[in-house]
Amino acid sequence: MPVIILNLSPEESKDYDNFNKLNDRTLMTGKWLEYCSACPVPEIANVFQRIGINFYQVTGYLKENYVWKEIGEWIGKEDHVTQQSGFNGALLQWNVGYLH
Numbered sequence: 632m633p634v635i636i637l638n639l640s641p642e643e644s645k646d647y648d649n650f651n652k653l654n655d656r657t658l659m660t661g662k663w664l665e666y667c668s669a670c671p672v673p674e675i676a677n678v679f680q681r682i683g684i685n686f687y688q689v690t691g692y693l694k695e696n697y698v699w700k701e702i703g704e705w706i707g708k709e710d711h712v713t714q715q716s717g718f719n720g721a722l723l724q725w726n727v728g729y730l731h
Contacts, residue, residue, distance in 0.1 A: 634686040635705055636675055640666045643692050 645666045653659045672688065679686045687705070691698035 633705065634679060634684055635702075636672055636686055636688045637702075638668050638672050638688055638690040639698065640668055640692045642694065 645662075650659065650662055653662065669690075676686065676688070689698060689701050689705075
């Protein structure tokens with residue numbers, strides 16, 4: 632079974648103008664973390680590499696068709712996965728997580 636690291640952000644770039652106008656630090660933290668998918672990728676990759684687990688990485692943002700095409704190839708779909716419901720349905724069949 633392949634291990635796939637999803638390095639996906641919600642949009643192509645963060646709207647810093649609106650982000651900086653938020654007055655609620657909790658809300659700001661949540662919005663910041665939405666775009667922080669790349670933060671743990673080096674650490675996760677390092678752990679897998681050190682213990683000999685082969686892995687693959689999908690990088691991009693959620694509205695990119697090639698991202699869904701690549702995910703679709705991993706979950707066994709021939710065509711593009713353009714609906715999150717298809718992806719969410721596939722996730723129900725997967726084991727997600729890692730303990731060492």
